[in-house]
Amino acid sequence: MRYVARLTHLSLTDEEVESLRSQLSTALDFFQTLQQVDTTGVEPTGSPTDVSSVMREDVATPSLTRAETLANAPHTEDDYVRVLPVLDT
Numbered sequence: 761m762r763y764v765a766r767l768t769h770l771s772l773t774d775e776e777v778e779s780l781r782s783q784l785s786t787a788l789d790f791f792q793t794l795q796q797v798d799t800t801g802v803e804p805t806g807s808p809t810d811v812s813s814v815m816r817e818d819v820a821t822p823s824l825t826r827a828e829t830l831a832n833a834p835h836t837e838d839d840y841v842r843v844l845p846v847l848d849t
Contacts, residue, residue, distance in 0.1 A: 761781045765772045772780070824832075826839065835842035 761777045761784065762772070765777070765780075830836050830839065830841065833841040
């Protein structure tokens with residue numbers, strides 16, 4: 761568990777390691793149980809129900825003008841949309 765934590769850059773306490781070790785062991789037991797199920801003749805599927813797309817066709821439409829875009833922005837600065845920093849430098 762510490763190896764996995766190191767790979768994911770997680771700092772875990774001893775209690776968290778033991779808790780996650782137990783949870784991972786339980787999950788692996790479930791997978792072992794599933795491997796014993798006879799799936800002969802069962803068609804592979806990505807979903808147990810029929811799936812249909814609710815998305816519209818991708819059709820190009822005119823964009824907003826710069827003025828319309830800036831009018832909708834909560835904060836602007838010199839013809840740009842002002843946002844909070846995302847990454848610390």
